[in-house]
Amino acid sequence: MSSQKESTARTLTVALLVCLVCSVFVAGAAVALKPTQVENRLLDKQRSILSIAGLAKPGMSGAQVKELFKSTITAKLVDLQTGKFSDAKDPMTFDPLKAAKDPKLSSVLPPEQDIASIKRMERYTTVYLVEKDGEIDTLIMPVRGYGLWSTLYGFIAVKGDLNTVVGMGFYQHAETPGLGGEVDNPKWKGQWPGKTLFDEDGKLAVQVVKGGVDPQSPKAVHQVDALAGATLTSKGVDHLLNFWLGQNGFGPFIANLRAGEA
Known part of the structure; x- marks a missing residue:
């Protein structure tokens, strides 16, 4: 025993x-x-920013991505409460996603405003600029929002007119492969360049449309086809764009940029 x-x-x-x-x-x-x-993770984000801005080339090495990013992209901090550039934080090291979890650097969104289902809104975030001759050639803004199974994290890039889309895509998500995961499909992403965010009256008009875009419609210039078989992911993309480009997101910042007051 x-x-x-x-x-x-x-x-x-x-x-x-x-x-x-x-x-x-x-x-x-x-x-x-x-x-x-x-x-x-930083390299993946830089590669995504360059790709969405139309600057990346196929097969670029990590070193090439870093060099191209350093030579063409300028990071700037934006105060989302004032809609203006800020020097309160270092834009190269500041983490907006981490800040969104910090009560001192973020606030809870009321349900009626939280159409992207992000729960908390950071005060500061980082945008990325491509500048030529002292003017903005491309503005790249971070966007995020909930799809079907996950939060989609990405960027939307617009030309210097602050209206025409250069590219849009996501660098992180966990949507269903073959369905919501088709946000990564080059064919779907290829619909975005050339679309416009705002109508002639300056009203936000960008839209992800279920059933396909009618090319004869005057609204077609603002619209992109929804993902086949992925209704909730498509709605999530539509909602996150309307949130981040609206008055609770980058809307005031875009208005200030146009007025030369950012």
Whole structure:
């Protein structure tokens, strides 16, 4: 009986030691790999920004992406409450998504305003500019909102007229492959360039349309086909664009830019 107890105790001890050693290795690997993971996420975001702005080339290496981003893109901080540029934070290191979780740097959105289902709104965010001869050639704005299964994180790029779309896409989401995941399909993303966000009266008019865009409609210039079989993801994209380009998002900032008061 005593022998069985000693055998069981030794087995449990060995198992515990193995678990401890494995946990140390896993924790050590996680700590060691974290800087690489952070660097890769930053690289993916930079690649996405360049692609949406129409600047990326197929097969670019990480070094090429970094160099092109550094030489063509300017990051600037925007105060979403005032709709103006701000120097309150460093735009290169400031994390709007982290700020959205900080009560000191964000606020809770009332349900009637939260059409993108993001819950909290950060005060500051970072936009990205491509400038030529001191003027804005392309403005890239971050957007996010809930689809069917996940929050979609992406960017929309517009020309210097602050109306014509250069590109739109997402760099992170967990929508269903083959359905909502078709937001990554180049064919769908290819519908966005050339579309306009606002109508002749300056009213936000961009729209994701179920059933397909009628090319004969005067509204077609503002519209993109919804994703086939992905109604809720399509609605999510429509809602997030209307939120971020509206008065509770970048609307006041865009108005200030047009007036030369940003």
